[in-house]
Amino acid sequence: MSEMEIFSLHVNGERRDVTDSWLGESLLDVLRDRLGLVGAKGACEQGECGSCSVVVDGDLVCSCLVMAASAVGQQIVTVEGIAPPDAPSDVQQAFVDAGAVQCGFCTPGLIMAVHDLLDRTPVPSDTEIREELAGNVCRCTGYGRIIDAVQRVAVARVELSS
Amino acid sequence: MSIIERPADIARHGALGTSPPRPDGIEKVQGTFEFSSDISADGCLWGATLRSPHPHARIVAIDPAGAWQIDGVHAVITADDVPGQMNYGLISQDQPVFASDVVRYVGEPVAAVAADHPETCRRALAALAVEYEVLDPLLDAEAAIAGDHPPIHPDGNVIRHQRIIHGDPDVTGAVVVEGTYEIGMQDQAFLGLEAALAIPDPGAKGVELHIATQWLHEDRTQIAACLGLPEDAVRLVLGGVGGAFGAREDISLQVHTCLLALRLGRPVRMAYNRAESFIGHVHRHPATIWMRHHATSDGEIVKIESKTVLDGGAYASTSSAVLVNAITLAQGPYRCPNAVVDGWAVRTNHLPCGAMRGFGAVQACFAYESQMDKLAAACGIDPVDIRVLNAMRTGDTLITGQPVLNVAPVEECIRETAALPLPDEPVGGAPMPDGSADVMKLPGGAGRTADAGDIVRGIGWGVSIKNLMYSEAFDDYSTARCRFTDGVVTLKFATAEVGQGFVTLAPQIARTVLGVDDVRLDRIDTQIGSSGSTSASRQTWMSGGAVNAACLAVRSKIFDHVAEENGFDPAALTIDGTDIVDSVSGWRGDVAEACAGATFDETAEYHHAPTTELDENGQGSPHTAFAFVAHRAVVDVDPELGLVKVVQIATAQDVGRALNPLSVIGQIEGGIAQGLGLAVMEEIIQIDGVIRNGNFTDYLLPTFLDMPPVVATLIEQPDPYAPLGAKGVGEPPCISSTPAVVAAIRDALQQAGIDRPLDRVPVRPGDICL
Ligand code: FES
Ligand code: FES
Numbered sequence: 001m002s003e004m005e006i007f008s009l010h011v012n013g014e015r016r017d018v019t020d021s022w023l024g025e026s027l028l029d030v031l032r033d034r035l036g037l038v039g040a041k042g043a044c045e046q047g048e049c050g051s052c053s054v055v056v057d058g059d060l061v062c063s064c065l066v067m068a069a070s071a072v073g074q075q076i077v078t079v080e081g082i083a084p085p086d087a088p089s090d091v092q093q094a095f096v097d098a099g100a101v102q103c104g105f106c107t108p109g110l111i112m113a114v115h116d117l118l119d120r121t122p123v124p125s126d127t128e129i130r131e132e133l134a135g136n137v138c139r140c141t142g143y144g145r146i147i148d149a150v151q152r153v154a155v156a157r158v159e160l161s162s
Numbered sequence: 163m164s165i166i167e168r169p170a171d172i173a174r175h176g177a178l179g180t181s182p183p184r185p186d187g188i189e190k191v192q193g194t195f196e197f198s199s200d201i202s203a204d205g206c207l208w209g210a211t212l213r214s215p216h217p218h219a220r221i222v223a224i225d226p227a228g229a230w231q232i233d234g235v236h237a238v239i240t241a242d243d244v245p246g247q248m249n250y251g252l253i254s255q256d257q258p259v260f261a262s263d264v265v266r267y268v269g270e271p272v273a274a275v276a277a278d279h280p281e282t283c284r285r286a287l288a289a290l291a292v293e294y295e296v297l298d299p300l301l302d303a304e305a306a307i308a309g310d311h312p313p314i315h316p317d318g319n320v321i322r323h324q325r326i327i328h329g330d331p332d333v334t335g336a337v338v339v340e341g342t343y344e345i346g347m348q349d350q351a352f353l354g355l356e357a358a359l360a361i362p363d364p365g366a367k368g369v370e371l372h373i374a375t376q377w378l379h380e381d382r383t384q385i386a387a388c389l390g391l392p393e394d395a396v397r398l399v400l401g402g403v404g405g406a407f408g409a410r411e412d413i414s415l416q417v418h419t420c421l422l423a424l425r426l427g428r429p430v431r432m433a434y435n436r437a438e439s440f441i442g443h444v445h446r447h448p449a450t451i452w453m454r455h456h457a458t459s460d461g462e463i464v465k466i467e468s469k470t471v472l473d474g475g476a477y478a479s480t481s482s483a484v485l486v487n488a489i490t491l492a493q494g495p496y497r498c499p500n501a502v503v504d505g506w507a508v509r510t511n512h513l514p515c516g517a518m519r520g521f522g523a524v525q526a527c528f529a530y531e532s533q534m535d536k537l538a539a540a541c542g543i544d545p546v547d548i549r550v551l552n553a554m555r556t557g558d559t560l561i562t563g564q565p566v567l568n569v570a571p572v573e574e575c576i577r578e579t580a581a582l583p584l585p586d587e588p589v590g591g592a593p594m595p596d597g598s599a600d601v602m603k604l605p606g607g608a609g610r611t612a613d614a615g616d617i618v619r620g621i622g623w624g625v626s627i628k629n630l631m632y633s634e635a636f637d638d639y640s641t642a643r644c645r646f647t648d649g650v651v652t653l654k655f656a657t658a659e660v661g662q663g664f665v666t667l668a669p670q671i672a673r674t675v676l677g678v679d680d681v682r683l684d685r686i687d688t689q690i691g692s693s694g695s696t697s698a699s700r701q702t703w704m705s706g707g708a709v710n711a712a713c714l715a716v717r718s719k720i721f722d723h724v725a726e727e728n729g730f731d732p733a734a735l736t737i738d739g740t741d742i743v744d745s746v747s748g749w750r751g752d753v754a755e756a757c758a759g760a761t762f763d764e765t766a767e768y769h770h771a772p773t774t775e776l777d778e779n780g781q782g783s784p785h786t787a788f789a790f791v792a793h794r795a796v797v798d799v800d801p802e803l804g805l806v807k808v809v810q811i812a813t814a815q816d817v818g819r820a821l822n823p824l825s826v827i828g829q830i831e832g833g834i835a836q837g838l839g840l841a842v843m844e845e846i847i848q849i850d851g852v853i854r855n856g857n858f859t860d861y862l863l864p865t866f867l868d869m870p871p872v873v874a875t876l877i878e879q880p881d882p883y884a885p886l887g888a889k890g891v892g893e894p895p896c897i898s899s900t901p902a903v904v905a906a907i908r909d910a911l912q913q914a915g916i917d918r919p920l921d922r923v924p925v926r927p928g929d930i931c932l
Contacts, residue, residue, distance in 0.1 A: 022281070038200040039193020041404075043353040044436045048858035051353060079193035088188060096187035099824040102832065103661025104190030105353040105404030111191055127602050130866040137858070139353050139405050140661050142831030143869045145824075 007072050011035065012081025021068060027061075028052045030068035031078060039079035039108045043137075050136030053109035054078045060116040062135075079108035082115060090153050091115055098149035102140035110136050114150055123154050174739055177674040178886065181824035184666045185683065186659075198374035198401025199357035203429035206359070207236055209422045210283035210432065211415070212273040212290050213441065214265035217511035217851025218299035218314060221263060221292060224273060228289030234278035235286045237425050244421065246390030250413050252380065256317050257477035257514070259388050259417050265294070266314055266476035267513055268852050269441030276422040276430050299511035299851050303450070303473040306508035314476070314511060321474050321507040322482040326489055326780025328561040329500030335456025335464035339536040343453065343529040344922040346845035347473075348446035348836075350518050351863055354404010356414050356442055357433040360423035368395030369420045374403040376410045376658045379692035388417045389424065396420070400686040406660035407836070408517030409443040411697055412479050440856030444479045444516030445846060447472040447507070449488065449525040455533050456500075461541040461548045465500035466561070468492050468529070472507040472515070472522075479516030481507040486633060486776065486784060487522030490562050494530040495572045495627040495790050496552035501561035503780065511851050517697055519836060520628070520897045527626045528923055531901035535623070535908070545623045545905070549576050554627070554790075562776060564783040568889075569879045571816050575792035576625060578814035578875045585796055585810040585871070590617040605798055605805035607867060617798045618914045619809070622905025624793045624898030630890045631700045631770050631786035638700065639769040641691030642708035643684075644672065644716045647761040649754030651676055653712075654684035657693040657705040662892060663825040664701050668709045670822060671886070675713035676720070677737040677753040691767065699789065699890025702821065707768035707885035715764035724756050768885065787883055790816040791894035793834070795902035796870075799910040804927025806842050806907055808868070811899060814875040818889035823876070826891050831872050833895025839864045840896075841903035845924050 008017050011031070018034050028045070031037045031054070041051040045064040052063040055077040083089040091114045094100070101107050110133065117124060117132045124132065129150050130143075138146065173179040189195035226238040241248065241262035248262070249255040261270050275286040300311040306319040313319055359372040368391060375381050378398040386396040403410070415432045423430040434442050449472050456465040470488050474481035489505035518524075538548040553572035559565050591603020591614075599614035601607065632638040643654040651672045659665045669681035693705045717737065724742055725732035734746045743750045774782040794812040799805070811834050820826045836844075843862040847854045855861045880887030900923060908920050911930065920929055 032200075038196075041197070041199070041353070042435075043355060043404075044858040046436070046857060046859055049353065083192075085192065085194075088191060092188070092191035095191045096183045099181065099828050101184060101187050101190045102663065102828055103352070103354060103403060103405040104186070104195055105197060107190050108193040111193075127600065131602055134865045134867045137353065137863050137865060139351055139407070139836075139863065140832045141828055142833070142835035142864075142872065143866050144831040144872055145828055147866070 007069055009068065009071055009076055010074065011037065011076045012078060018068065023069060025068050026064050027066040027068045027071050028063040031063060037078050037080055041105055041108060043105065050113060051106055051109040053112040053136065055112060055116065060113060079111050082111060089115065090156060094149040094152045098152055099145040100141060100149040106136060106138040110146060118153060122157060176670060176679060178670050178821045181822050182666060182670065184663060185669065186665060196402050197354050197404050198372060199355060199433050201359045201372050201401055202431065203359060203361055206429040206431050207276045207278060207426065208280050208283050209274055209276045209419055209430045210280065210287055211271050211418060212287045214261065214268060214270040214272055216265055216294055216296055217268050218297040219265050219294040220297060221261060221265065221272065222295050223293040225291040228291055229275055229286040232282060232286050232289060234282040235275060237276040237422055238273060238290065239421055239425060240273045243425065244388060247387040250384040250388055250417065251478055252412060252480050253482055254317065254478045256315060267511055269513065270476065271418065274418045274422060276426060301510055301512065301851055303471050303508045303510055306510055307471065307506050315509055319509045321478045321509055322485050324485060324489060324505050324776060324780060326501055326503040326561050328563065331500065331502045333465050333500050336459040337457045337537065337540050338454060339533060339540050340454035341532060341536060341921055343451045343532055345449040345525045345528055346924055347448040347515065348518060348840050348844050349440060349846055349861060350407035350409035351861065352405030352407055352409060355434050355436065355439050358401065358415055358419045359429060359431045360419040361429045362423045362427055366424045366427060369424055370397045370399065371416060371420055372399045372401040373416055374401045374410060376406050376660060376697055377695035378656045378658060378688050380695065381413065381416055382688050384413050385416050385420055389420055398688045400658055403658060403660040406696060407519045408521065408697060411517040411695055412444050414442045436858060437856050440853060441513060444514050446518035447474060447481065447484055447515040447525065451525060451529040453529045453533050455537050457537055457541065459541065461537060461543045461551055463496055463498050463552050466493055466498055467502045470505040473510050473512055474507045475510060475512040475514035477514040479514050481515065483633065484522040487629060488526045489780065490560060490784060491523050491526050491627055491629065492530060493561050494527065495554045495625050497554055497558050498561055503561065512848055513853065519833065520893050521698065523626065523628045523897050524900065527624065527897045528901050531624045531898060531905065532921060535905050546576060546580055549623065549625050562784060563781045564785060566788055568787050568883055569816065569818065569881045570788065570790060571877050571879055572625065572790050574877050575790050575814045575816055578877060579792040579794050579812050582812040582873045582875065587809060589619045590614040590798060605800040605807040606803060616802060617800055618910040619796065619798050620906040620908065620910025620913065622795050622902045622909050624900065624902030624905065626791055626894060626898035628699065628789050628893050628897055629785040630703060630789055631698055633773055633784040633786065634775045635773055637769055638694040638704065639767050640693040640704040640708040641765065641767050642705060642712040643690055643765040644712035645763040646676065646678065646716050646757065649678065649680060651678045651681045652684055653681065653709060654690050655693050655705055655709065656686060656688060656690055657701055658696040659686060660696050662696065662701065662829065663822065664705060666825060667702060667706060667822055671706060671709045672713050675710060675717055677740045677742065679740060699892045702888050702890050703884055704768055704770065706888065708766055710885050711766035711768050712764050715766055716762045719762040719764065720753065720757055723760055787889065789889040789894050791898060793899045793902040795906040797903060797906040797910060799907055799930065801911060801914045801916055802931055804931035808838055808870045808903055810870050810873065812873045813895065814877055815891065815894055816877045816889060817891050818881040818884050819878055819887035820876050821886060821888045826876060827874065829891045830874055830895045833892065834872055834899045835864045835869050837896040837899030838869065838903055840923055841900045842924050
């Protein structure tokens with residue numbers, strides 16, 4: 001492939017050199033195929049499903065719509081960087097406990113989106129949850145158990161802080 | 163959603179009846195679970211498929227020279243490179259690995275390439291020159307039946323024609339209602355796209371394929387035949403499956419990936435993108451169903467007449483089996499003594515159709531449930547009452563003459579659904595604190611609707627029957643192995659885990675039967691006998707039955723062992739919690755300790771009772787078992803803009819026994835979402851044989867905002883024919899939820915003084931407001 005680019009990304013607190021990418025590769029492709037971080041998933045590559053959600057400089061984005069080279073110098077967080085492997089986050093644990101995971105393909109993107117939602121809106125209403133997560137499609141669950149998981153975390157965090 | 167809470171003391175945690183967490187749950191939330199699209203290998207190349215741009219054309223010439231000029235291209239293969247059988251297919255082998263003379267749908271594979279990068283593949287495909295002579299496409303199913311078009315395939319344009327004549331074909335009823343109903347083509351739209359990795363054995367003597375599929379052994383049979391290899395030279399390993407819903411029952415990229423890997427002696431990956439996925443797997447059959455009901459003036463069904471036409475697209479896939487469901491279940495979950503039913507599955511130059519959740523029952527249900535509402539109106543009876551009046555019971559017969567021997571709590575499903583609370587939300591949604599309308603609660607969402615005061619609410623019903631397992635004399639058995647040593651049970655099976663949760667259920671069975679908490683799962687692959695397909699709501703029954711049988715066989719060996727060591731009668735031993743108990747002496751001991759040093763290893767097959775084929779009049783006992791469900795939908799409709807918001811779905815489902823209540827809830831909610839999708843938004847549009855909306859921007863899927871709260875009751879009447887008392891729960895939720903939503907829209911419109919037939923799904927805005 002021509003026009004190979006060499007650049008570095010800051011992913012999950014680490015500097016990662018990208019040595020074999022060609023200009024035009026999406027952040028999703030670079031994370032998955034160049035850096036081996038396959039937690040972000042591609043299901044539409046059109047910004048419609050949210051499976052590829054990651055956080056770039058504090059903003060939740062569809063990594064399929066971001067050019068990797070444009071994320072140079074920004075702090076990227078993927079699902080692999082949300083919590084250490086032996087200590088899942090409260091959102092991750094709630095998804096498992098609430099039955100919010102079936103095939104799990106939508107799950108990494110939703111974990112990112114729910115963390116983002118609860119950081120901004122600690123106690124979201126049902127409508128707020130639905131509106132905020134409407135960019136993440138799940139084909140298996142019908143969303144009910146995911147909403148339950150979000151509510152469980154919101155309640156637990158309030159209890160923890162009081 | 164209401165969950166049936168059980169007293170905690172009935173079962174220990176992790177046993178049947180409880181809802182332990184998925185064993186793969188933590189990996190899935192952490193992003194470390196390996197889906198088939200995540201699997202790579204050293205030295206791996208990428209494969210890609212060249213597809214026909216024409217619905218019907220003759221291939222004049224294929225010139226690969228341009229592709230070979232591109233750096234990084236390693237292989238270009240066509241039909242000439244298929245060493246074994248040229249065609250594959252689930253029921254009849256009519257679909258080419260690569261088209262060699264004629265292409266029959268837009269998207270049909272013509273060639274494949276392997277290269278160092280997906281982008282190189284893309285360029286190689288663009289450089290492959292194929293010369294076509296365009297032929298007249300057959301795009302009208304009725305023309306296929308009428309014989310108006312020359313055969314587009316050597317097997318002809320009719321895949322199957324089957325009629326059912328039952329009782330007195332000439333009887334008539336005092337009340338007659340009829341209609342013609344259309345069901346659009348739905349896509350399974352699993353999120354995890356098709357992907358596979360093939361690793362060739364040295365000397366290309368065999369191949370290992372990591373694949374997301376529903377049925378490893380059937381794939382292996384078809385792949386090996388096309389590769390010209392013995393079956394044991396083809397080993398399949400289940401790659402993580404991101405949903406299936408029927409779309410992975412047929413071959414897609416399996417043979418192509420293996421062919422490239424064997425040709426090159428290197429691992430090859432293939433992965434479809436969303437656009438390719440839409441044309442790369444089979445879909446739900448679009449259908450046209452004419453139906454006429456005869457009833458007494460009191461509303462009791464006397465006879466049904468119908469004609470069902472399924473457009474099977476270019477290749478047969480499972481069309482003939484889908485047709486059998488669509489016609490044998492045409493009466494719905496209602497008694498019907500007389501029937502004249504005709505059904506056709508035909509071949510056209512549309513996208514091939516096959517399995518999707520509900521498999522023929524979905525299409526039939528939209529027709530018969532629309533009819534039940536017409537019948538209720540014609541008889542002046544409430545929609546609920548007419549359904550209760552006709553509700554099937556255990557012992558009633560289908561129009562094929564088959565008795566329904568299973569538990570058939572149709573009336574309970576309807577009554578329990580009716581007893582569920584209606585939504586508290588006022589019409590148009592609860593207002594904001596300042597008294598203004600909450601636009602997010604209005605049909606169409608923010609900024610899309612007329613005044614909140616124009617919104618009307620409707621309520622509609624749907625009730626359905628679904629056959630479980632395969633039909634028509636097919637022995638879709640399942641195999642499982644149970645090994646117990648050092649206090650650990652290891653289960654092995656080839657059951658495809660596609661998200662439904664068999665990996666959670668299987669250990670629950672082992673814990674319950676054996677009294678051992680530490681249960682592990684071996685890799686899911688073809689190194690054991692077939693488990694049959696993860697489809698037809700069959701794995702809880704069939705693979706659950708096989709795991710149960712293997713565990714029982716081990717338990718029997720454990721009892722023999724403990725009895726011999728201690729001088730007990732093995733027949734007096736039982737498992738209580740994690741203990742073995744001798745009912746004679748009262749002795750009790752921990753299972754693991756009592757078996758220290760011993761190993762037990764048993765494999766079992768589970769077969770369901772045999773079924774029969776249909777005779778020429780559609781008589782016979784084709785089905786294995788049945789499950790039932792009722793749905794009530796509440797919708798808000800903006801009649802001016804034709805927009806719909808589903809406010810609530812209530813359901814009571816016949817589950818036999820809820821072995822894992824949380825998984826059952828997940829199937830109910832997920833299935834209802836797909837039923838809602840078919841009701842109001844999901845349809846593949848083909849114009850002149852070309853798909854026009856093969857992407858997630860244009861093919862609409864229900865989101866968090868489209869899916870309403872679900873309230874549910876599980877009807878638990880253990881089925882005596884089911885090995886664990888449990889019926890499959892996967893398909894029923896998506897069957898009658900569709901007509902329930904449509905009936906609710908009709909009801910809302912009637913209240914606004916608007917009469918629309920809404921005899922087609924999905925219901926489009928124009929169907930409501932124009
Ligand atoms: S893959 Fe990025 S939004 Fe779907
Ligand atoms: S769990 Fe399968 S797509 Fe969400």
